[in-house]
Amino acid sequence: MSDATPRNRATKEPPVRGNVLVALHRDAVAPRFDRATEAWLGRIDGEGGLARSRTMVLANASAEELCRIILTENVSTVVCCGIEQEFHDYLTWKRITVLDGVVGGRDAIIGALLAGTLKADAVLGGV
């Protein structure tokens, strides 16, 4: 337990591009992927700009439902806080980048996404 997270995180990640989903609870990232009540969906273009965005309110908090949305919306990057290994592996197997352990408010996360500085385990403002 000397390290913050024993997992082997990538030290240098390329800026996020394409469709992004942020698992939300109220105005901040949800503490858990499977307990997210809303999902922010955005598209970051090649220049790093926000092409379009919308927020979906989920009927029920469910990891399976979020996975279904991620696949149907062609999401390439998922931002969340706690996520079970099972769902992390599934999304990774589907060639989706999962930035987990992220803590922060919705605006702070979107700002970091657009700035290309968002990384796994990032602690941002807004919470």
Next chain:
Amino acid sequence: MASELGPLLQGLFDRPVAARTLLDRIPLPLALVSAERRVVFLNQAACALTAMSRERALNLPCRYVFRCSLCTVGCPLDVVDKSPSAAVAPVAREADIVNADRARIPVRVTCGALTGADGSRVGYFETLEDLRLFRPSEARPEWPQGFGDMLGHSPEMERVFRLLPGIAQTDSSVLVTGETGTGKDLLAEAVHNASNRAKGPFVKVNCGALPESLLESELFGHQKGAFTGASENKPGRFRLAHNGTLFLTEVGDLPLPLQVKLLTFLDDKIIHPLGSTRGVHVDVRIIAATHRDLRGMVREGRFREDLLYRLNVVRFHLPPLRERGDDVALFLAHYLKVYAGMFGKRISGFTPAAERALLDHAYPGNVRELRNIVEYCVNVCQDTHVDLPHLPRYLLEEGVETHGGPRDGRPGRSTAPAGGRVDAPRAVSRATPGVRATDTHAAGAGVDGTWADAERRLIMEALLRARGRRGAAAAELGWARTTLWRKMRQYGLDQ
């Protein structure tokens, strides 16, 4: 982080003790959280459980450190906050966390308020007990046809078993109805054991067992000096059931004044002990059970309608055994195995005649009666199979008088073997609609008289149709000649 100049515990020992060292050496994962619900301290066990370093966790909102299933809905700290008293007892819940290693871990979360010297709230403590080692029950095989300790594969019971796990996970009040001996207590316990309060206490109170004055003190507790003889404080069953379930059996017998107090608790979760001016917040799930018709009691003004609606959030009705079809055979086989094992008997089953007699009995006492009958049989039987002579005598001879029998005036089944000793029980119709209602409202001597009259009339009519020939009349009634003769003597028809 682990500064040598950390907080100190003073006044307990000769010299101050480093609080950080003490907390770190406690093997239970523990966190101290500010009034704004940000982590101010994680002990080593909590760091291990959450797979998160103290540096990272410090000053984060606790929901991002624990990532508990209750963080977004039903946070126990909200319950602590709602308490009117700063000295509220800790709140405990079963839940699960997803730690930084992406592992999902079942935990029991216990939270409480931390107050300053002036009584003001300065923060909270939270402990997370890892339940992975204490959950062998998940691997425990359930009964092949049942739930918990309940058995059955009739459609009515299967519906109950199907609904039970989902209902158990909520905190809604549950009302269990059903005749005596149908398993209301078992169902209440099964709900508790399947709920996230399973680690908490399951406290049972029989509302019909105590007089009103004692029952109030028993349920709600009292303060020292509240009445003559109250020499010390008594917590009461509600407080004993804190973080668990309170099972109020025979709630139909609850006196009206106490119904009001129960209603008050269901509204605001606060109880008022006798002689106390301050309410006490308790976190208790209520399960109530009764064999009475509460709606009828409401109409008669003996039970509060508003209380009925509050208790009747989720209602389970347990059908009587006579309406549970093949469950009778299931119970017979089950209890035979249980008692044969218990008493060290090598009994492998029932003879066809004994089984037929047992299957045809009406069981007004339901499963409890069946269990007692099988226990008697196993005690008496010295053979490998339980036979007719091993059955309780009342089943064979007194069955009709005791259990009401064919109250609709019908004679026994024509398929009954002539001369068999099972004739009397055969006359009992197991699933006759209407029998149940008559049974429920029956009252002692009146019923015996009614049945005696009906049986006397039956015998007379059969004798008339048979033109006085007793053999033919006995055959029509499905009785042996000796039974007819005995009954004719009983009713004075042999003159």
